[in-house]
Amino acid sequence: MSAIQTLTYVKPGKYETTRFEKIHNEIFKNSQQASEIVALEIAELIRSRQAKNKLCILGLATGSSPVKVYEELVRMHKEEGLSFNNVVTFNLDEYYPMTKENNQSYHYFMHQHLFNHIDISPENINIPDGTVAIQNLNQYCVDYETKIKKAGGLDFQLLGIGRTGHVGFNEPGSHINSGTRIITLDHITRVDASSDFNGIDNVPKRAITMGVSTILASKRIVLMAWGQNKAEIIKRTVQGDINSEVPATFLQNHTNTTFVLDQSAASELTRFKTPWLVDDCIWTPELKSKAIVWLCQETKKSILKLTDRDYNNNGMSDLLAQEGSAYDLNINMFNVLQHTITGWPGGKPNTDDSNRPERANPAKKRVILFSPHPDDDVISMGGTFSKLIKQGHEVHVVYQTSGNIAVTDDEALKFAEVANDFIGNNEGIINFPNIINFLNNKSENQTDSQDVRKLKGLIRRRESHAATRYIGLEAKNIHFLDMPFYETGQIKKSPIGADDIAMVAAIIEKIKPHQIFAAGDLSDPHGTHKVCLNAILSAMKQLKPNPFMNDCWLWLYSGAWHEWEIHDIDMAVPLSPEEVLLKRHAILYHQSQKDRVMFQGNDSREFWVRAEDRNKHTAKLYDDLGLAEYQAMEAFKRFDY
Known part of the structure; x- marks a missing residue:
């Protein structure tokens, strides 16, 4: 079939597997x-x-x-x-x-x-x-x-x-x-x-x-x-x-x-979300996990309470026949989900790790936490970030972009005026009088001047330092790449280039991590997460021949817009009430993003509220499935690059 024929109208009778679709x-x-x-x-x-x-x-x-x-x-x-x-x-x-x-x-x-x-x-x-x-x-x-x-x-x-x-x-x-x-x-x-x-x-x-x-x-x-x-x-x-x-x-x-x-x-x-309602399925482990979690939510039952009738009445009779009994299906799935939960995101030393999401060895790992914007680290995995540091791992946070576009003119003007009051007309590195004049007279669609962009980036940078200091990270382990694709001064960014990938590859090669955490949520409204992830994947592909890469695992966290589905989670890290509060306070250090989020997508809540609600919701889903009850959970998906 040619490419054009692929898009030729197909009469409904010719695609039975899509009978729900009009x-x-x-x-x-x-x-x-x-x-x-x-x-x-x-x-x-x-x-x-x-x-x-x-x-x-x-x-x-x-x-x-x-x-x-x-x-x-x-x-x-x-x-x-x-x-x-x-x-x-x-x-x-x-x-x-x-x-x-x-x-x-x-x-x-x-x-x-x-x-x-x-x-x-x-x-x-x-x-x-x-x-x-x-x-x-x-x-x-x-x-x-x-x-x-x-x-x-x-x-x-x-x-x-x-x-x-x-x-x-x-x-x-x-x-x-x-x-x-x-x-x-x-x-x-x-x-x-x-x-x-x-x-x-x-x-x-x-x-x-x-x-x-x-x-x-x-x-x-x-x-x-x-x-x-x-x-x-x-x-x-x-x-x-x-x-x-x-x-x-x-x-x-x-x-x-x-x-x-x-x-x-x-x-x-329907044919993707719940294909068992459309036709017979090939029951891969991934599809089995997805279906059983869905069945629990549909019947409002925990996993171990599902019955043969539940499977038969919800389009999963062939799975039941294949596995033999609801009991076998239930206990196997319960164990799969139970094994995703760990309070040791860097691996638990001196412990059998055969049923744990992370390796026990080496006991102290080198970790890179890539953050597309200067606040994704604490928003998406602030609790896990803190645990990794407390459990003795060598953690490095790498901010991929300056984030200057997300700072409002009013916020930048406030900082410029305060700085100008301190230093008077002494320009120093940044010319604050020029910034104040520019922002007060900025016309519609005018691209920020180099000094304004520098100031806005500096605001985000210092907020990141404050947040990570609160988490417990040493300043020497904070890295800012300021990737070139982002630095256009406009919402529209440049395509990712060789220089962007080279920057990411250089920091990975320098640290030689055992773990990389990266943003896997591709739903951010202006696409920066996707570009940043592509840069990481391209860099890791280039570096793959290096021996240290054989020991490097990639974990994807979800950003501020969506959480992983339960069946997609490979590691769920429980947070105590104290850790939830620590994460909230770390996010609140990003004051330029508080009260009026510029790139909030389809959610009007502030980032700290979204993050907290999402982590509590993930914990509740695990609880509803009959697993341990926690205050909150951060979730990660293992990615084989």
Whole structure:
């Protein structure tokens, strides 16, 4: 089957294993692979229209989802001669009001990622104008709609999806017959955009958007979604009933739509979440663990109380038949989960470690704790961090980025004014009068000056020193990489480069750790965790021939946005009430991040509250399964690199 055929509409009868699903979808290992397939379909469409001497009318989307598609189209244009001289584009939406020059505008986005790099005629580019006077807006929207129809309608519409279920900016309540119009943005949509605008107060409250009927009139629709944050809305859209509260469900009425998803975005679909409810399964140890934990939660029973009837009534009769009895299944799974719990995250010396998550030897280990931002260490594993130090291991914390983007202008101005009061006009290393003048006169979209970025990074750095000092770490074991990919002065970062990987590899080679702890949560709103993890994995791959790497284990902690599922946890470290309090106080040393978190994602709680609630919830899940009851737990997943 060719790449294009992979995305051709499949009639429902041909995919029995997805009988819960009402929209055809294709699942890929990662967004890169999926994006290349989508770009290939678009390229084939453009070429086929060129062969017939016809225009190709494309509906285009913005946001993070299509970026890699545009990168691949640009590559095909430059390396394979793909021409866009017959292409006419219509963008879905634009913030209102919004100037074209604003680097948050979709006009800016499209030119930056696509139009500036291909041979499309400027007159063939159509993007809603965020500067149209309000009294002329209705007519402008009618004219935009008319222009699409006069072009012959959209041959292909590329879509993303918001957590509200919006396509374009058709927010909940949008009608199936709606056309291009101005709309008020849902609060959740504005929260999700806040990281791009340096806070929700800067996000426009309205937008111009193509309507649902305009989108549904497209001959072909491909919707893309990546990451865990999109998993729940994808499930509601693909498996739920058509409902204006989830406008994307209207796509169920379209006969040539495909959802292109990565594994994380597809993870809540029934065939992935609970495949035993769909068809017979191959019962791997991982799937068995997932199913039994789910069964406990479904029946509200602890593991050792599950009965044969529980298994039979919940789609797991074949597992029961394979294993023989509920008793055998239950006791085996109880032991598996029991063995993940340890109060010795670096391994317990002079103890049989055959049923422990970590090795007993060497008794004193060298440990690197990688922290993408200057507070992920204490937020995600502050209790474990403290235990490792108290249990005598040589712990090093490595902050991968400066975190300066997450410091507000007001916070930086406060520090600059205090410093200036102390030193007067003596510039020293940083020119504080210039910083104060810059911040007081900073214009919209202006990138921070080098001095401002230096100050904001210094604020985060000193907060990290204070927090780790409180935890008990010696200053000589604190390392700041300030990886170059991050240092753009903007929300958008540079691609990871050889220098970034070399920095990570150098610190690993210097310390020669037995354990590496790294952020495995890829759901942070601006992608830094993913880039930092990729740098670690690339560095470890380079270093793998070194003998010391044979003794190096990689443990992934989850960040501030999601916790590992119980069945994915390989090491659960219990925290006492005193350790929970110690962790809270360590997080609170990061004062620049308190009260108004700039990159909070879809959770309005402060980081210390999220962390505490999450750790207590993990402990409760273990308790509900019939294991020991603890105040809180931090969880880790072993990763074989």
